[in-house]
Amino acid sequence: MAKPGRLGVGIIGAGKVGAVLGAALRGAEHAVIGVSAVSDASRERAETLLPGVPVLDVQDIVERAELVLLAVPDDALGPLVEGLAKLRAWHPGQLVAHTSGRFGVGILHPVRAAGAVPLALHPAMTFTGMSLDLTRLLDCTFGVTADTAMLPIAQALVVEMGAEPVAIAEADRTLYHAALAHGSNHLVTLVAQASQLLREVGVEAPERMLGPLLRATLENALASGESALTGPVARGDAGTVAAHAEALREHDAGSGGDILEAYLAMARATARRAGSRGLLKPDQLEGVNRALEDPDQGGPES
Numbered sequence: 001m002a003k004p005g006r007l008g009v010g011i012i013g014a015g016k017v018g019a020v021l022g023a024a025l026r027g028a029e030h031a032v033i034g035v036s037a038v039s040d041a042s043r044e045r046a047e048t049l050l051p052g053v054p055v056l057d058v059q060d061i062v063e064r065a066e067l068v069l070l071a072v073p074d075d076a077l078g079p080l081v082e083g084l085a086k087l088r089a090w091h092p093g094q095l096v097a098h099t100s101g102r103f104g105v106g107i108l109h110p111v112r113a114a115g116a117v118p119l120a121l122h123p124a125m126t127f128t129g130m131s132l133d134l135t136r137l138l139d140c141t142f143g144v145t146a147d148t149a150m151l152p153i154a155q156a157l158v159v160e161m162g163a164e165p166v167a168i169a170e171a172d173r174t175l176y177h178a179a180l181a182h183g184s185n186h187l188v189t190l191v192a193q194a195s196q197l198l199r200e201v202g203v204e205a206p207e208r209m210l211g212p213l214l215r216a217t218l219e220n221a222l223a224s225g226e227s228a229l230t231g232p233v234a235r236g237d238a239g240t241v242a243a244h245a246e247a248l249r250e251h252d253a254g255s256g257g258d259i260l261e262a263y264l265a266m267a268r269a270t271a272r273r274a275g276s277r278g279l280l281k282p283d284q285l286e287g288v289n290r291a292l293e294d295p296d297q298g299g300p301e302s
Contacts, residue, residue, distance in 0.1 A: 007095070010065030011035040011050070012058055012080070014042040016129030017099050018071025021121075021161065023049040024137055025069075028160035034061045045129050062089040067157075069121075070098040078107050085110030095153065097121045101177035104145040104170035119154045120145035120173070123163065124180055137161055143168040143176055190266075193259045197251070226277060233270045236284030241267060242291035264292055 009030045011022040014037035026032045034056035037043040046055060062068055062084055072080055077100055084090060092115030096108055101122040108118035122143040127133045144165040146154040151167060158165035168176050191210065198206035220228035232240035245267075248260040268289070275285040 006030050007066040008033045008064065009067045009069060010056075010061035011053075011069050011071065012061055013071035014046040014050075014055075015071055016045070016127040016133075017123065018069060019045045019049040019129060020127055020133040020137070021069060021071065021099065021123070022053075023131075024134055024161035025067075025157070026050065026053075027134070030067070030160075033064050036061060049129075049131065059084070059087060059089055062094075065094070067095040067097065070096065072098075074100050074102050077103065081108055081110050085114060088114075090114035090116045092116065095119060097154070097157070099123065101143060101180060102174055104168070104173040105147065106170060117150050117153070118146070119150065119157075120168075121154060121158060122177070126184060134162075137163050140164070141166050143173070145170055145173060189262065193262060196257075197259065200251075226273060226279070229270070229274060229279065231270075233267050233288055234274050234279055236280050236288060238284070238287035238291040241288055245292055267292055 007025075007030045009022065009025050009032045011018045011032060011034070014022075014035050019035070019042075022032050022035060032050055032053045035046045035050055035053050036058050037046045037055050043055060046053065056064075058080075070077060070080065077098055081096075090096065090111050094111075094116040096111045096116050097119035098108065099122055100107075100120070101124075104120050105112075105118040108120075111118045120143070123137070123140055124143060125133075125136055125140040127136075140163040142158040142163050142165050144151070144154045144158060145168050155165040155167075191214065194210055195206040198209060203209055217228070232244070245260070245264065248263050251257060252260040271280065271285055271288045271292075274280045275282070280288070
């Protein structure tokens with residue numbers, strides 16, 4: 001016997017997120033009635049994670065589903081919702097949830113106008129589009145936005161997928177998403193840059209050298225915040241900072257690289273935060289900032 005409150009779910013977009021969340025909802029005994037999949041990769045993903053679920057046209061999914069999950073790129077979300085509204089596809093009482101981090105429920109105004117219920121359910125997780133992501137959901141939080149009366153529904157859906165809902169105000173969605181992108185996406189860039197430098201100095205397996213260091217740093221930062229900060233900037237070792245900058249300046253000049261720019265930006269931000277929190281004395285902060293100046297320009301590098 002089916003659990004009470006089970007929904008017929010339609011997935012629009014069998015990308016890495018849509019297919020995984022569809023599988024999680026199916027695991028909670030909701031019935032996935034259809035999925036849209038255009039590319040060969042998305043069709044294969046749907047077959048793997050949602051076996052037996054028919055691939056349907058978007059309009060057919062909206063017509064049949066009690067809960068429509070819109071797992072499409074940010075820039076495609078608005079036009080898709082508006083286009084379906086022009087076709088009068090949305091219907092009263094239907095739940096319509098998107099997975100965009102940037103947007104709240106405002107972008108679903110055509111859904112609301114049709115009498116359907118708009119929800120924003122964004123998983124704060126990076127996905128591979130494989131079954132291992134279902135395990136990752138168990139340690140994941142979702143940024144959830146909905147009208148006050150509908151918020152418990154959004155929260156319940158997230159809990160059913162095994163994750164933790166965290167309410168995000170509509171006006172705060174973009175800043176919320178910027179925080180996640182800054183922390184996650186730029187971390188990948190930093191790791192790639194550090195790995196590149198290590199390979200160039202002869203380290204054959206930079207991941208083995210960086211792995212323990214980065215894992216410990218991340219755990220310490222999450223547990224203790226900026227009090228976990230170490231290194232030459234936090235110690236006020238201006239000479240070491242200047243040596244780093246010069247070595248990276250020479251490196252990038254020969255390769256047209258981007259590492260110096262990133263190092264300088266992060267070192268300045270680190271110094272500013274360390275100074276404002278009393279970790280650096282004023283003279284130490286001044287020394288670090290001087291070390292980060294371009295010696296050929298006589299001022300800060302751009």
